[in-house]
Amino acid sequence: MPVNTQAGEPRRPPFDAEAARRLREALGMTPAHVAYGIGAAFGIRIPPATVVSWEDGLGTPTEAELTALAGALWCAPGELLGAPDTLRAYRMTRGLAPADLALRIGMDQAAYERLEAGGRWSGNDRQTAALAEVLDLPLPALIRFTGRDGKLTELLTSAATTRWQAYVRPVGKVVPLPKHRLQDVLQELHADYQATMTATLNWGGSGSADESGRAGRAFLDGILAEFWARAGTEQP
Structure with a gap:
């Protein structure tokens, strides 16, 4: 299904200001040297103050400026990017x-x-x-950029709230993980969700049903991140 790959994506890259400063200092360069190198090699004219503002986190280079900065600092662009x-x-x-x-x-x-x-x-x-x-x-x-995170969340929610066994195959079609790992993770999510609901219902008092509902919704709201954590794959 076609999906948006970048809702709200910033126009500028996730710049690592500390890395830029560290690399410049390791080369024994001043901001003026960097600005000159960017202009001489890439034709992008910027004042030294702009380099300083990047390193201070007060500004962020564009993609073209980042490529030029990497060239001036003799590094790969990825070394100047955050996660x-x-x-x-x-x-x-x-x-x-x-x-x-x-x-x-x-x-x-x-x-x-x-x-x-x-x-x-x-x-x-x-x-x-x-x-x-x-x-x-x-x-x-990959799942997020190709638009399958919404479908995966729906399947995980159903697995936790109904019979998890019925969702091993559908989840496996979305996430290419070994069947035994999916079985373990879905069973754990189902058990934890049911335990959460049971525990809040046993608190007693007239508000227990409301508390149970809130606890259940909170669990399901974070079910995708919990799935990745339990599957041994970090959430980016």
Whole structure:
């Protein structure tokens, strides 16, 4: 199903200001040296004060500026990025231009760029597998970027609230994990949800049913993150 791959994605990359300062100082360069290098090699004219503002966390370079900064600091762009959380950030961490990534996953460049600008993923299975491989995506990120996180949440909710055994196969179609691991995780989620509901009902008092409902909703609200944690795959 086509989905939005980047709702609310920031226009600028997740810049690591401390890394930029550390790399510059390790090279014995001043902000003026960096600004000169960016202008000389990449034709991007910025004052030294801009480099200082980036390092102080008061500003963030654009993608073009980040690439130029990495060149001036003799490092890969990924070394200047924080933890990636969007499709664009993962691409930049790998040091790939949109055209390069589009070519490697077999997608039209304009179509790929629309994805990063807030478009909808409608790639086929081959393109999905290529995207995961080229960007080295963690499984939770792949599921999110290809729009399957909503479906997975629905299945996990049903597994926790009804018969978990009936959802091993459907969840397995969404998440390519070993069957035995899925069985263990779904059984644990079901047991914990039921225990949560039972415990709150046993508190006693007229408000116990309301308390149970709130506790149950809170559990289900976090069920996707809990699934990834129990499956041994970190949530990005």
